[in-house]
Amino acid sequence: MSDALELGWEEWLALPALGLPAIKAKVDTGAKTSALHAEVIESFGDTGSPKVRFLIRPDPDHPKLELVCTAPVVDRRDVTSSNGQTELRYVIATEMQIGTVRRTIEITLTNRETMSYRMLLGRSAFGDHTTVIPDRSFIQPKLSFDLYQSIKPLKPKTRPLRMALLTREPDNYSSMRLAETGRERGHIVDVINTSRCYMKIEARAPEIHYDGKTLPFYDAVIPRIGASMTNYGMAVLRQFEAMGAWCLNPPSSIGASRDKLLAHQLLSQAGIAMPVTAFAHSPKDTKDLVGLAGTGPVVLKLLESTQGRGVVLAESKKAAESLVDAFRGLDANFLVQEFVKEAAGADVRCLVIGGRVVAAMKRQAQEGEFRSNLHRGGEAMAISLTPDERKIAVAAAKRLGLNFAGVDILQSKNGPVVLEVNSSPGLEGIEKATGKNVTGKVIRFIEQKVRTLGKRREINA
Numbered sequence: 001m002s003d004a005l006e007l008g009w010e011e012w013l014a015l016p017a018l019g020l021p022a023i024k025a026k027v028d029t030g031a032k033t034s035a036l037h038a039e040v041i042e043s044f045g046d047t048g049s050p051k052v053r054f055l056i057r058p059d060p061d062h063p064k065l066e067l068v069c070t071a072p073v074v075d076r077r078d079v080t081s082s083n084g085q086t087e088l089r090y091v092i093a094t095e096m097q098i099g100t101v102r103r104t105i106e107i108t109l110t111n112r113e114t115m116s117y118r119m120l121l122g123r124s125a126f127g128d129h130t131t132v133i134p135d136r137s138f139i140q141p142k143l144s145f146d147l148y149q150s151i152k153p154l155k156p157k158t159r160p161l162r163m164a165l166l167t168r169e170p171d172n173y174s175s176m177r178l179a180e181t182g183r184e185r186g187h188i189v190d191v192i193n194t195s196r197c198y199m200k201i202e203a204r205a206p207e208i209h210y211d212g213k214t215l216p217f218y219d220a221v222i223p224r225i226g227a228s229m230t231n232y233g234m235a236v237l238r239q240f241e242a243m244g245a246w247c248l249n250p251p252s253s254i255g256a257s258r259d260k261l262l263a264h265q266l267l268s269q270a271g272i273a274m275p276v277t278a279f280a281h282s283p284k285d286t287k288d289l290v291g292l293a294g295t296g297p298v299v300l301k302l303l304e305s306t307q308g309r310g311v312v313l314a315e316s317k318k319a320a321e322s323l324v325d326a327f328r329g330l331d332a333n334f335l336v337q338e339f340v341k342e343a344a345g346a347d348v349r350c351l352v353i354g355g356r357v358v359a360a361m362k363r364q365a366q367e368g369e370f371r372s373n374l375h376r377g378g379e380a381m382a383i384s385l386t387p388d389e390r391k392i393a394v395a396a397a398k399r400l401g402l403n404f405a406g407v408d409i410l411q412s413k414n415g416p417v418v419l420e421v422n423s424s425p426g427l428e429g430i431e432k433a434t435g436k437n438v439t440g441k442v443i444r445f446i447e448q449k450v451r452t453l454g455k456r457r458e459i460n461a
């Protein structure tokens, strides 16, 4: 492919890495660097690899066609425009395709809303073998804004949402899937480490600070708060709410689901079936406590445990009593629960989004193990739910006020019983077992919620 290029004073080009298949540019031999129209420019990323995202409306005649572009920042530079004003601009490097020529060029970002051309092609983009013929236009093949029709993510009416993903584990499967899927659908997703947020508590101007900067307004917050961060995470979430963000799961619901005592009380008040359960801290009458959980074998659980670690089975009354005596010395809350033998080492995880079960899997424990946790070597497979299972899963999520929940059910001889409700359910196991794009459903639910909320806000304004 030859590098020789003839250009008229206006030309069509594409910026494929930015996802822009057609841009009409004015060729300007008087300008050194190229410039591209950009609105709501925001920097993000590490200092080692800074990036910028911006909104572009490539077609001046159709301002509703909006796209979000992301690019690495190569520089920030003072640029003096033709009206003599100097502006500090972001400089990005991206690939340009014009006719058959493809090359990486530097582009400065600036608001060109009032200009007829969204892009200015400056000399540094020309290369060595370019001839500009100033009295001709469109020497290179013409493109069309129709090319944007095949681009799905943004519908003309919808603006991209700004989402915050609150997590201390940005690299785990769930975090990566949520961030990626949100971005694929045209949104801005900032991954924020909950523990690094600090806050200014002020009624009229609440703020959240992060690495020395004030965080902007977020339309939605996706909380992925680990058990060790529940309290602080809830405070951060309340602060986001105070700033007007909508939280996928409200902080109080996350708190309720994490507090096993409270969760059990709330669920049983709502008439949701659960294994018979007794709670204790340091009981004097061990026999009486064990008796509360029925006559058969019992399961004892340390309340602070997760991933099946503090969960033990006592086959006999005697074993249960000596375990209770041991737990009493730990100064910890624990529960004694009827053992649902029929479950046969399996439980059912139902993923509920917005009051509907969108995916379900059965987790089967290894031979000789009653705990089905995947971390304990359990195996997961897709399962179709009975209407009763579906109903109880939805009711449990609703009672705790969770829009996004993983409800764990045991299949007992008297029908399904709820074991626990998780407010940050993992996505890897369920997506792999069912082949369903659960993450996509989460993001679409957020879009739908935030947009109806936005409409309501406009009406009330």
Ligand SMILES: Nc1ncnc2c1ncn2[C@@H]1O[C@H](COP(=O)(O)OP(=O)(O)OP(=O)(O)O)[C@@H](O)[C@H]1O
Pocket: 275, 299, 301, 305, 306, 307, 308, 309, 310, 311, 337, 338, 339, 340, 341, 343, 345, 346, 347, 370, 371, 372, 373, 408, 410, 419, 420
């Ligand atoms: N009462 C019970 N009867 C039969 N099996 C049980 C019972 N309680 C728990 N199990 C089994 O043990 C596993 C672990 O128990 P549970 O889910 O209550 O605690 P956890 O896994 O430590 O909590 P988390 O899921 O939050 O990490 C369950 O998935 C289930 O397979």
Ligand SMILES: [Mg+2]
Pocket: 305, 306, 307, 420
């Ligand atoms: Mg649990």
Ligand SMILES: [Mg+2]
Pocket: 307, 308, 373, 408, 420
């Ligand atoms: Mg569990």
